[in-house]
Amino acid sequence: MGQHYKEIAAIALKRRADAIPKKYLLPESALTNLPLNLTTIPKSSGHFTPAELEIIEADAEEILLKIREKKWTSLAVTEAFCKASIVAQQLTNCLTEILFPEAIARAKSLDEHLEKTGQVVGPLHGLPISLKDCMITPPHPSSIGMACYANEATDEETVLVGVLARLGAVFYVKTNVPTAMMMMETVNVVWGETNGAYHCGTSCGGSSGGEGALLAMRGSPLGIGTDIGGSIRIPSAFNGLYGLKPSFGRFPVYGGKSGITGQDFIYANNGPMSRSLESLKLYCRAVLSTESSPWNLDPKCVPIPWREEVIQPKGRKLRFGIVFNHDGEIHVQPPIVRGLAMTKKALEAAGHEVFEWEPLNHPAMVDEMNRSFHTLGAAAILDLTLQNEEPVYGSMKNYEATYQKGEHGTLGPTKLREMIIKRNAYQKAYLDAWNATAKDGKGVMDGIIIAASPWTAPRLGLTQEIFCVNYTGAFNILDYPVCTFPVTFADKSLDLPRKDWTPLNELDGKIQADYDPEFYHGTPVTLQCVGRRLEDEKVLEMTCAIAEALKAHS
Ligand SMILES: *[C@@H]1O[C@H](CO)[C@@H](O)[C@H](O)[C@H]1NC(C)=O
Ligand SMILES: *[C@@H]1O[C@H](CO)[C@@H](O)[C@H](O)[C@H]1NC(C)=O
Ligand SMILES: *[C@@H]1O[C@H](CO)[C@@H](O)[C@H](O)[C@H]1NC(C)=O
Ligand SMILES: *[C@@H]1O[C@H](CO)[C@@H](O)[C@H](O)[C@H]1NC(C)=O
Numbered sequence: 001m002g003q004h005y006k007e008i009a010a011i012a013l014k015r016r017a018d019a020i021p022k023k024y025l026l027p028e029s030a031l032t033n034l035p036l037n038l039t040t041i042p043k044s045s046g047h048f049t050p051a052e053l054e055i056i057e058a059d060a061e062e063i064l065l066k067i068r069e070k071k072w073t074s075l076a077v078t079e080a081f082c083k084a085s086i087v088a089q090q091l092t093n094c095l096t097e098i099l100f101p102e103a104i105a106r107a108k109s110l111d112e113h114l115e116k117t118g119q120v121v122g123p124l125h126g127l128p129i130s131l132k133d134c135m136i137t138p139p140h141p142s143s144i145g146m147a148c149y150a151n152e153a154t155d156e157e158t159v160l161v162g163v164l165a166r167l168g169a170v171f172y173v174k175t176n177v178p179t180a181m182m183m184m185e186t187v188n189v190v191w192g193e194t195n196g197a198y199h200c201g202t203s204c205g206g207s208s209g210g211e212g213a214l215l216a217m218r219g220s221p222l223g224i225g226t227d228i229g230g231s232i233r234i235p236s237a238f239n240g241l242y243g244l245k246p247s248f249g250r251f252p253v254y255g256g257k258s259g260i261t262g263q264d265f266i267y268a269n270n271g272p273m274s275r276s277l278e279s280l281k282l283y284c285r286a287v288l289s290t291e292s293s294p295w296n297l298d299p300k301c302v303p304i305p306w307r308e309e310v311i312q313p314k315g316r317k318l319r320f321g322i323v324f325n326h327d328g329e330i331h332v333q334p335p336i337v338r339g340l341a342m343t344k345k346a347l348e349a350a351g352h353e354v355f356e357w358e359p360l361n362h363p364a365m366v367d368e369m370n371r372s373f374h375t376l377g378a379a380a381i382l383d384l385t386l387q388n389e390e391p392v393y394g395s396m397k398n399y400e401a402t403y404q405k406g407e408h409g410t411l412g413p414t415k416l417r418e419m420i421i422k423r424n425a426y427q428k429a430y431l432d433a434w435n436a437t438a439k440d441g442k443g444v445m446d447g448i449i450i451a452a453s454p455w456t457a458p459r460l461g462l463t464q465e466i467f468c469v470n471y472t473g474a475f476n477i478l479d480y481p482v483c484t485f486p487v488t489f490a491d492k493s494l495d496l497p498r499k500d501w502t503p504l505n506e507l508d509g510k511i512q513a514d515y516d517p518e519f520y521h522g523t524p525v526t527l528q529c530v531g532r533r534l535e536d537e538k539v540l541e542m543t544c545a546i547a548e549a550l551k552a553h554s
Pocket of ligand 2: 444
């Protein structure tokens with residue numbers, strides 16, 4: 001047995017507490033009688049100067065421009081986000097490692113460089129970027145929510161971290177994740193639980209949940225998440241953000257810490273999350289530039305620089321398939337139904353076509369994913385958590401059961417080959433179905449619009465009993481690029497519980513029974529826009545068309 005997880009956690013928590021400059025903290029008196037909607041606090045608290053507020057409300061594009069034009073320094077920008085991240089930490093518990101001294105030193109040196117040479121070091125010069133805990137920034141620990149790693153120094157930088165640093169980014173915080181990054185809410189025995197930003201009684205999602213809460217709280221202009229079953233998109237959805245899960249091979253993934261090391265059945269990806277869609281674009285453009293050439297650093301990266309204006313002719317009308325109501329297994333809650341209807345109406349008003357899309361094999365694909373997580377992940381995770389006597393969370397009980405039955409040990413090459421054959425067949429079937437949408441002289445469907453989750457943002461703790469990553473997971477099996485987009489917020493006067501409907505199964509019934517208009521009022525309604533494999537640029541352009549249509553229609 002190793003050290004008990006509680007002793008490990010105490011050391012990590014002290015390190016985090018000691019790294020917080022007292023001047024950034026909201027006073028204790030400001031932490032009582034909190035509103036449910038925590039995102040209003042930075043503005044309403046009086047804790048930030050007007051100049052700081054202007055910075056933390058700005059998007060990455062504006063920040064980079066102002067730094068380049070020497071209207072803002074990277075130092076002032078970095079300090080404002082350091083402060084805002086601490087306020088976010090106080091209200092949502094979203095941070096793990098705090099890197100302020102090196103961030104401040106880095107910002108100063110970037111300012112000096114610009115002053116001396118008149119040149120920026122790269123397209124991200126001076127921009128604070130927050131990192132999910134699995135991104136390795138030596139020598140800081142990368143716990144990924146597990147006691148065994150929580151106080152362990154690291155030495156090999158994640159490839160993406162190096163790329164971003166060379167482009168000019170400033171790293172100042174790392175953000176919380178669930179144990180092994182394998183739950184859909186963010187809680188672990190080291191750092192505790194992170195709550196949602198728009199409703200403090202809801203989950204921030206997972207596994208990039210700390211990022212989700214931090215970004216919505218204005219504690220970061222741009223964050224990096226990772227996604228194997230929905231881990232960028234679920235927290236983006238629960239916190240009303242844009243988040244891109246790319247196709248595998250576009251962005252460098254080498255050297256990130258993984259919950260299930262070595263499995264390649266479902267590819268793990270990383271991608272940007274932000275309150276602004278333009279910020280995602282500028283990130284993609286910068287990371288996939290010839291200047292950074294990540295394909296020379298990661299053998300899995302395809303040498304395709306980011307392409308501009310791939311939808312041709314420019315501004316042409318798009319054809320969207322939409323999944324309404326349910327995916328064959330789970331109905332979405334009423335605010336999501338309204339969000340889907342709003343999006344359809346807005347797109348049609350802008351001249352685009354929206355037709356109903358049958359979610360082909362979604363339940364079967366997610367079932368395959370579910371089993372693969374347990375068979376491939378049971379030993380990878382439990383061998384580590386058991387060392388430090390970590391308890392097993394509700395939604396991870398299947399890992400424990402698989403481990404205890406010894407099923408992970410009997411997986412073997414034959415079963416793995418069978419899994420891969422099935423996965424490949426699902427990918428082929430989806431490709432054929434997509435391709436077959438070309439009809440009546442019209443080209444193939446451009447994209448799919450579908451919920452990111454049956455919930456807007458579930459109550460804290462609920463997903464330990466009712467686990468459902470079905471809406472995101474199907475696209476991990478397919479390896480399709482997906483971007484989330486915020487539509488509106490749940491409204492108790494508009495989003496009434498379903499009546500006269502038949503649950504498809506027990507869990508489906510439980511999810512609708514959980515819906516309470518009063519409780520969920522104000523939680524974000526966020527959907528996914530899906531493209532075909534390696535059409536990452538098109539996905540962002542389609543998301544842009546959707547956002548414009550929604551804006552014009554509101
Ligand atoms: C998910 O996988 C576990 C074991 O791997 C299994 O016990 C459980 O029934 C599966 N869930 C579904 C809905 O298939
Ligand atoms: C796929 O779509 C293209 C373009 O519409 C069409 O020419 C082709 O026949 C289709 N192939 C299959 C296998 O459906
Ligand atoms: C998918 O939905 C089914 C519906 O009943 C549920 O039992 C299962 O846990 C879900 N799978 C995942 C991986 O979320
Ligand atoms: C929560 O605050 C945001 C501003 O951060 C605002 O846009 C939103 O309308 C608020 N939600 C509710 C329910 O008041």
